[in-house]
Structure formats: structure tokens, C-alpha cells
Amino acid sequence: MTATRTQSEPGTSRPPRRLGDRVFAGTARGAGIAILVILAGVAAFLVAEAIPALTAPAEEVPGGRGLVGYIAPLIFGTLLAAIIALIVATPLAVAIALFITHYAPRRLAQGLGYVVDLLAAIPSIVYGFWGITWLAPRLVPFYRWLEDNLGFIPLFAGPTSATGRTMMTAGLVLAIMILPIVSAISREVFLQVPTLHTEAALALGATRWEMIRMAVIPYGKSGVIGGSMLGLGRALGETLAVTLVLSVSGGITFNLISSGNPATIAANIALQFPESTGIAVNTLIASGLALFVITLAVNMLARWIVNRRADFSGAN
Amino acid sequence: MSTQLTRPPAGARAAEDGNGRSERRLPTWVPWAVFGAAAAIAFGIEALTDFTVVLAVIYTIVLGVVANYALSRSVEGRRRATDRLVTSVVTCAFAIAMVPLVSLVWEVVSRGARRLDGEFFNSSLVGIIGEGGGAYHAIMGTLIITLLTTLISVPIGLMTAIYLVEYARGRLKRSITFFVDVMTGIPSIVAGLFAYALFALFFGPGVRLGIMGAVALSVLMIPVVVRSAEEVLKLVPNELREASYALGVPKWRTIVKVVIPTAIAGLGTGVTLAIARVVGETAPLLVTVGITNATNVDPFDGRMATLPVYAYYQLTQPGVPPENAIDRAWTAALLLIALVMGLNVVARLISRFFAPKTGR
Incomplete structure (x- = not known):
């Protein structure tokens, strides 16, 4: 950047600048601004199309209980599925990241990293296919067992769904889908742990686990938190896998293994949108706006946590 | 932190540490042998009752991990045993994550190949x-x-x-x-x-x-x-x-x-x-x-x-x-x-x- 330092203000036109330079810089700047415009456009057009639903009388909104009554169960379902996914995926992802960075043989480590990344390459709809035909039927005996032995907990009250297409299954599929992103970010921060810290711990006689607990985990903690928040954002917006796996009946319930489940916002849009007309479309767009706001908040929080960590690591 | 590091050898392992610095360690083949034995037992039990591979594998893992921990704890002490336990758990977590990938690819390929024709x-x-x-x-x-x-x-x-x-x-x-x-x-x-x-x-x-x-x-x-x-x-x-x-x-x-x-x-x-x-x-x-x-x-x-x-x-x-x-x-x-x-x-x-x- 030494050469550009002399041009303190790239925007102001200084006499010797050539036409090509100005055109090119202008195009590049325009592209950057276009991104801001697109994002503003996403918000603006969604709001514009959602307004009819916001102002419509309650009985015209599908379901007849007004916009809030329509969206509330969907938000509940979205959060429930995403939180199950997060609870399952985070420990697993941290373990995978530790395995690749500290346990696997050096020569295999990078290859194993690629293999985990392959999970991210599989399209959402294929996860849905797999969840509905392979995973769901295999989970039914497990759900029966949960109902028989842990049925006193409201989460597992049952009656068990015969198809296995339950909230729990949807959460597990989502967990697998967010594994790669959470483990990739955890892996990255675990690799950044200063070698001096780990070697010092080992030199003091720590076993490998003690070294990880004392040197690696404290260093990587905020990275893991940020990564799992990004995973949460991904899980909130996942559409097709949930659409296919979840058997939807509406309503708010904490029962994770029965056949009556609340839908998620994204899955509900995918199910209803192709056949909807009129005010129903505006209602769906309003629910999409709610999803947009929720994921935006989660993602911004995640980025903030990850970036704050970056500031700290520079100081260390 | 340093107290955590130094205490266990000074306390629990003091008796064995009397004759110099040699600690008793399990040979590298022992954990694998334990897992092998666990597999044999688990599949044996499953073969006697109604056989399902999934349950047998789960039994093998649980049995093997617990047996390894117990053995290591009695021979090598608490810290090494914990280390081995974590190693097993982390490796298992990786293996669990591979199950969906493998089964998904297998499922899609075997079902998808049926209509993979010119038409x-x-x-x-x-x-x-x-x-x-x-x-x-x-x-x-x-x-x-x-x-x-x-x-x-x-x-x-x-x-x-x-x-x-x-x-x-x-x-x-x-x-x-x-x-x-x-x-x-x-x-x-x-x-x-x-x-x-x-x-x-x-x-x-x-x-x-x-x-x-x-x-x-x-x-x-x-x-x-x-x-x-x-x-x-x-x-x-x-x-x-x-x-x-x-x-x-x-x-x-x-x-x-x-x-x-x-x-x-x-x-x-x-x-x-x-x-x-x-x-x-x-x-x-x-x-x-x-x-x-x-x-x-x-x-x-x-x-x-x-x-x-x-x-x-x-x-x-x-x-x-x-x-x-x-x-x-x-x-x-x-x-x-x-x-x-x-x-x-x-x-x-x-x-x-x-x-x-x-x-x-």
C-alpha cells in the first residue's frame, strides 16, 4: 500500500489522474455501494410487501388469530429446532475440532478437515431426503425408549411418532448441518493457540487433556462461542431439511418426540408459499421479515464476539 | 494452575515414585485389546438376544471406554486415566460425525443409481x-x-x-x-x-x-x-x-x-x-x-x-x-x-x- 499512501484521498479528483483510473475506481466503488443498496433493498422490499399483512384485520390473516397469533408459534418452532441443534452440535463440533487439531495423526489431520468440510457441501435438500428416509425411522425405537423411561419429563412425554418425523429429528438434522461451520471456526482458533502455551503446559508434566483444558480451551473459548452463534444463525434459516423432515401440525408444544410439532418460519414459507395468494403471501413475507431480523441479530452478535476475540489475540 | 499440575504425582503416586522417575504405563496395544474384548462381549450378548448392529456397536464403545478408564486408573493413576477417557470420547465424537456423511452418501448413491440412465x-x-x-x-x-x-x-x-x-x-x-x-x-x-x-x-x-x-x-x-x-x-x-x-x-x-x-x-x-x-x-x-x-x-x-x-x-x-x-x-x-x-x-x-x- 506504499504507493497509494501518497494519494491521501482516493475520492477527490487530482489533476494528473487518468480517465481509466477514474472510471475503474468509480466502478469498484459503485460495486461496493451496490452491496449496501442490495441489503437495504432486501429490508425495504420485504417491509413493503409485509405492510398489507401488518395492517390487515385479524380475521383475514390465515388462521384467523391475527398476525402475532400466526407468527408466534412459528418463531417458537424456529427457536426450538435451532436450540436443539445448537445443544447437540456444539460439544460434538468442539470435540471434532480438538480431534483434528490435537489428537489425529499429523499426516491425516488436513484430510480429515476436508472430510468434515464435505458435510457443508451437501445441499440442504439432500439432508432432508436422508433425514426422512434414513434417520427418522432409525430414531423411532430410541424415541420409544425415551418415552418409556423418561416420559415423566415433558420433553419426552410422547406419544411417540410412528414415522419419527419429530422436532427432535429436525433438530438433529440441523445439528449435523451446522457441525462443519462450528467445527471449522473452533479449529481455526485452536490452531492459533500460541505453541509456547501448549509446550509450557506439556513441559510442566501435564497430560494432553490437562494441556487442552489449561491452554487451548481458555484461549479458544470466545471463538467457539462465536462459531456456535454463527451455527445458530445458519440453523434458524435452514429451510428444506426441516420442511421435509418435520411433520407439522401447528401449535406450541415442548413435546419433542410426538407427531404434533410447531413449524419453523422457513419451513412454513416453503410449504405454504407456492399455493398462497393475496393476503396470505403478505403474511408469509411478514414472517420472513421476522426471520430476517432474528438471524440478523444473532449473526451480528456472533461477528461481534468473533471480532472482539481477534482484537484480544493481537494484544497477547 | 501449577498446584493442579504438581499435586497428583506428589500425592497419589508417591508410593510408586519412590524408586526413581519411572511411572507405570500401559503398553500401547492394551487399549486396542480392551476395545477388541469389549466388542467380542457386546456382539456375543447381542447374538444371544435379538441382534442389532447399532446396539452392539454402542455397547462396545461404552464397555471399551469404561474398561479402559478402569484399567488405566488402577495402573497409571487418575490423571492418565482421565486423559485416556477424553481421548476415547473425542475420537468417538469424530466417528459419530462421520456416520451421517457415510450413510448419506451411501443412501443417495444406492437409491439414485436406479434411474441414472440415458432417459x-x-x-x-x-x-x-x-x-x-x-x-x-x-x-x-x-x-x-x-x-x-x-x-x-x-x-x-x-x-x-x-x-x-x-x-x-x-x-x-x-x-x-x-x-x-x-x-x-x-x-x-x-x-x-x-x-x-x-x-x-x-x-x-x-x-x-x-x-x-x-x-x-x-x-x-x-x-x-x-x-x-x-x-x-x-x-x-x-x-x-x-x-x-x-x-x-x-x-x-x-x-x-x-x-x-x-x-x-x-x-x-x-x-x-x-x-x-x-x-x-x-x-x-x-x-x-x-x-x-x-x-x-x-x-x-x-x-x-x-x-x-x-x-x-x-x-x-x-x-x-x-x-x-x-x-x-x-x-x-x-x-x-x-x-x-x-x-x-x-x-x-x-x-x-x-x-x-x-x-x-
Whole structure:
């Protein structure tokens, strides 16, 4: 950047600048601004199309209980599925990241990293296919067992769904889908742990686990938190896998293994949108706006946590 | 922390440590032998009762981990035992994560291979009830929409990356970087709704066009392109730029003739991976492009079929003899996976073969 330092203000036109330079810089700047415009456009057009639903009388909104009554169960379902996914995926992802960075043989480590990344390459709809035909039927005996032995907990009250297409299954599929992103970010921060810290711990006689607990985990903690928040954002917006796996009946319930489940916002849009007309479309767009706001908040929080960590690591 | 480290050897292991520094350790083959024995016992129990492989494997793992811990604890002490326990747990977690990947690929390949024939690639679904039919129209749709998406996203994404690396500074740079991050997190279905809302304002409600799908996918693809291109452009050494400026080359020609050719391999990889990211997206196409049974190659005129949406409808609305449509759905899914994995491989090949030859 030494050469550009002399041009303190790239925007102001200084006499010797050539036409090509100005055109090119202008195009590049325009592209950057276009991104801001697109994002503003996403918000603006969604709001514009959602307004009819916001102002419509309650009985015209599908379901007849007004916009809030329509969206509330969907938000509940979205959060429930995403939180199950997060609870399952985070420990697993941290373990995978530790395995690749500290346990696997050096020569295999990078290859194993690629293999985990392959999970991210599989399209959402294929996860849905797999969840509905392979995973769901295999989970039914497990759900029966949960109902028989842990049925006193409201989460597992049952009656068990015969198809296995339950909230729990949807959460597990989502967990697998967010594994790669959470483990990739955890892996990255675990690799950044200063070698001096780990070697010092080992030199003091720590076993490998003690070294990880004392040197690696404290260093990587905020990275893991940020990564799992990004995973949460991904899980909130996942559409097709949930659409296919979840058997939807509406309503708010904490029962994770029965056949009556609340839908998620994204899955509900995918199910209803192709056949909807009129005010129903505006209602769906309003629910999409709610999803947009929720994921935006989660993602911004995640980025903030990850970036704050970056500031700290520079100081260390 | 140091007390935690030193206490156990001083306390619990004091008796054995009396004769010098030799600690009792298990030979390396012992854990494997323990797991072998656990497997034998578990499969034995399962063979006597009703046999299920899954349960036997779970028993093996639980039994092996517990036995290893107990053995190690009695021979090597608490700290080594904990270490072995964690090693087993972490390795098991990795193995668990591999189960979905392997079973998914196996399931898709075995089910998808049934209809992987010539007819699938060169006929559409016009007039097909039951057997036969293919996904020619969906394949064409996916190719056209992906091409349009690439044509929209790559120039915008690449120029933004150039702006961020070569020109931008201050507030605008920070806000663009931040909002590109935000854009990465837009749920795909929201991108679809955006494209619908945009076109519905001009063409009236209920509009379905191929180009809408391309716009929706661009919203998802642009941030990916920007991110990867930015990373790559940052790697171009400043000495190259300075050498070019020193020869009196204007800045824009320096970028076009020096910076971009140096980074071309990384840019190619990034763009390919970005295409791989959007080619399997279903939700935005579901709400913007819809589905049709006939071949439509004009993205500005009505509904188009695309491979993911085709797979979705074939599975969820298979019609009266459901088997044929479901087979077609799985073949479409197989094709999608092959496409995405193929693009990933191409991306790696690009970065390997087109990387600039630098003296290392």
C-alpha cells in the first residue's frame, strides 16, 4: 500500500489522474455501494410487501388469530429446532475440532478437515431426503425408549411418532448441518493457540487433556462461542431439511418426540408459499421479515464476539 | 494452575515414585485389546438376544471406554486415566460425525443409481405418468439460472473485493466489510422472498421467472465471492504493485495486468466454491422460479424447472404410483451431490494447477 499512501484521498479528483483510473475506481466503488443498496433493498422490499399483512384485520390473516397469533408459534418452532441443534452440535463440533487439531495423526489431520468440510457441501435438500428416509425411522425405537423411561419429563412425554418425523429429528438434522461451520471456526482458533502455551503446559508434566483444558480451551473459548452463534444463525434459516423432515401440525408444544410439532418460519414459507395468494403471501413475507431480523441479530452478535476475540489475540 | 499440575504425582503416586522417575504405563496395544474384548462381549450378548448392529456397536464403545478408564486408573493413576477417557470420547465424537456423511452418501448413491440412465438426461416430464421421464428440463434450468447468477455475482463481487483491497479506507470500507458479513448470514428463503417482493412490485403478485431465481441466488453468492476474492487479493505481494507503479503504469492497469493475474488461481477457486454453494439451494428457487414439467430455457418468460426444486416435488408430490417419481427424486439428489462435489474438486484443481509459480 506504499504507493497509494501518497494519494491521501482516493475520492477527490487530482489533476494528473487518468480517465481509466477514474472510471475503474468509480466502478469498484459503485460495486461496493451496490452491496449496501442490495441489503437495504432486501429490508425495504420485504417491509413493503409485509405492510398489507401488518395492517390487515385479524380475521383475514390465515388462521384467523391475527398476525402475532400466526407468527408466534412459528418463531417458537424456529427457536426450538435451532436450540436443539445448537445443544447437540456444539460439544460434538468442539470435540471434532480438538480431534483434528490435537489428537489425529499429523499426516491425516488436513484430510480429515476436508472430510468434515464435505458435510457443508451437501445441499440442504439432500439432508432432508436422508433425514426422512434414513434417520427418522432409525430414531423411532430410541424415541420409544425415551418415552418409556423418561416420559415423566415433558420433553419426552410422547406419544411417540410412528414415522419419527419429530422436532427432535429436525433438530438433529440441523445439528449435523451446522457441525462443519462450528467445527471449522473452533479449529481455526485452536490452531492459533500460541505453541509456547501448549509446550509450557506439556513441559510442566501435564497430560494432553490437562494441556487442552489449561491452554487451548481458555484461549479458544470466545471463538467457539462465536462459531456456535454463527451455527445458530445458519440453523434458524435452514429451510428444506426441516420442511421435509418435520411433520407439522401447528401449535406450541415442548413435546419433542410426538407427531404434533410447531413449524419453523422457513419451513412454513416453503410449504405454504407456492399455493398462497393475496393476503396470505403478505403474511408469509411478514414472517420472513421476522426471520430476517432474528438471524440478523444473532449473526451480528456472533461477528461481534468473533471480532472482539481477534482484537484480544493481537494484544497477547 | 501449577498446584493442579504438581499435586497428583506428589500425592497419589508417591508410593510408586519412590524408586526413581519411572511411572507405570500401559503398553500401547492394551487399549486396542480392551476395545477388541469389549466388542467380542457386546456382539456375543447381542447374538444371544435379538441382534442389532447399532446396539452392539454402542455397547462396545461404552464397555471399551469404561474398561479402559478402569484399567488405566488402577495402573497409571487418575490423571492418565482421565486423559485416556477424553481421548476415547473425542475420537468417538469424530466417528459419530462421520456416520451421517457415510450413510448419506451411501443412501443417495444406492437409491439414485436406479434411474441414472440415458432417459433421465434427455427427456422432460411432459406427458409422463408413472414410469420413465427425466430431468432434462430441470438440468437445463439449473444450468441457465446458475450461469445467470454467476454473471450477476462475479462482476459485483470481484469489483467490491478490488475496491475493499485496493481503494477503500475509513467508514465506507468498514461498513461494506460489516454488511458483507451480515449478508453471508441471510437465510436463503429470505433471499427468495426478497426477489419475489422486488419483482412483484413491477410485474404484479404471483410472478414466477427464471431471472428472479438468479437475483435471489446472487444475494447469497455475492458475499461469498467478495469474501474469498478479498482474501486472495490481500495475498498479492505489495512489491509487485510497487514495481508496476515505478514503471509508470497507472493504478487500474496495475490491478488488471498485475494484481488479478497473480491472484487468478485463488479467484477461480473462490468463484467455483461460490457456485457450488448456490447450485444446491432449493428454498429461494421454490418461491421464485416454481416448477414446470416442460422444458423452458427462457429465464424471462414464466416458470422454469430446476434440479433441487424438481427433486423436492418429485419426493413430496410423487403422484399415483409413487415409486417412479421417488426414484427420479433420488437420482436428482445424486446429480446435485455429484455437481457440488465435482465443483469442489474443480476448485481444488484450479488452485493447484493455476497457482502462480513463485520461487519458494
